Amino acid sequence: MYRYFIILILFLIYQFAVAQNVGQPGNDSIINYTDIQGNKQGKWIRKYDKEKIAYIGYFKNNKLVGNYKRWYYSGALKADINYNADGSIGYAKLYWDNGKLMAKGKYINQNIKDSIWEYYGTDGALLLKESYKNGVLNGNTVAYFRNGNRSKCAPYNDGKLDGIYKEYWEDISGLVRLEITYKKGVRYGPINVYFDNGKTYLKGEYFSDLPHGKWTIYNKDGKVEKEMEYYHGKLKNEEKYNEEFKQQMKKWEQMKGKIPEPTEEDFYTPKQKSQQPQNEY
Known part of the structure; x- marks a missing residue:
């Protein structure tokens, strides 16, 4: 009985010694x-x-x-x-x-x-920058075209869009194509859409995520093309507008402006599709 007791004590001492020595980088004696x-x-x-x-x-x-x-x-x-x-x-x-x-x-x-995370394509191009706080988007998320120009900029606060969301034209660095104001994840305030010459194409307002008030569409020369009035998401005098125009406005309304997580197609150039990793980390 005494012999078994001694063996047990020695085993526990060994286990304790092992526990003290393992878990340290550079100690490869036990794998x-x-x-x-x-x-x-x-x-x-x-x-x-x-x-x-x-x-x-x-x-x-x-x-x-x-x-x-x-x-x-x-x-x-x-x-x-x-x-x-x-x-x-x-x-x-x-x-x-x-x-x-x-x-x-x-x-x-x-x-x-x-903190800051950066994502690159298989060709080495920077495609996306995100700012995190404890696993939640917090700060600006910025997407890029492959030519290096900004594609989108989305301000996040505690995981929700908060501030002015922007999209840009590809070929002219810094030229804004779209601006939408968000408050705590909800569209609230001005929306502006621009031609590639910098002139306004569309101007309107959101109230609690719905189009509200006067919305105006311009041509490239800056002249007013259409004016419309919304009341909490409903277009007044809807019969005045043709179906094509109504569908166009519906498309704008459905666009929430969030930057999606990058897809495989975002990261691959056409010539590099065959280099797709088989097991993502």
């Missing part, structure tokens, strides 16, 4: 270790198969610490993230399988986006 609480500790290596490594990282109490790398099945680097000592902050670079940078930014609490 893929899980402690008695079920937490990953120390160096971990995962493979797609016997030869191909999926990731290498260091864990401390089930949280990544130090450098973490992940690879595509092809062997190309997929993610390179450097975490601080307790894993609360990580600076990430994510890659396409052609070696080009896909995205970079800051994580908090392992995988929550924070």
Whole structure:
């Protein structure tokens, strides 16, 4: 009985010693270790198969610490993230399988986006910048054309559009095509649409997300083409306007102005479609 007791004590001492030594970057003596609480500790290596490594990282109490790398099945680097000592902050670079940078930014609490994130196409072009606060959009989200000019600018406050949302003409840097005012995610205030010569095409107002008051359409020379009156979303004297015009106005009304998350087609140039990553991080 005494002998078994001694063995148990020695086993517990060993477990304690292991727990103290693992979980530290640079300590590679034990790999893929899980402690008695079920937490990953120390160096971990995962493979797609016997030869191909999926990731290498260091864990401390089930949280990544130090450098973490992940690879595509092809062997190309997929993610390179450097975490601080307790894993609360990580600076990430994510890659396409052609070696080009896909995205970079800051994580908090392992995988929550924070601060500025940038996204790139497979050709290296910057396509989108987002500002986060604890995983929620906060600040300006800016999209870009492939020529480097701004495409859209959307101001967010606590995850909701708040301020003047803008879209731009592609070929003239900084020339505004559309402006809509938002308050806490709701269209509230002026809408202005412009020709590519800078002159006003449409001018109107929103009230609680609905067209309200006088709306005016101009031609390229600046002359008034049409005037209409809205009352809380309903067009007065609707019978005066032809079907084509009403459909055009309906299209404007349906446009909420939010910048969508980038799709695959946004990121790929036609010649690079074959380089699509098979396993996104």
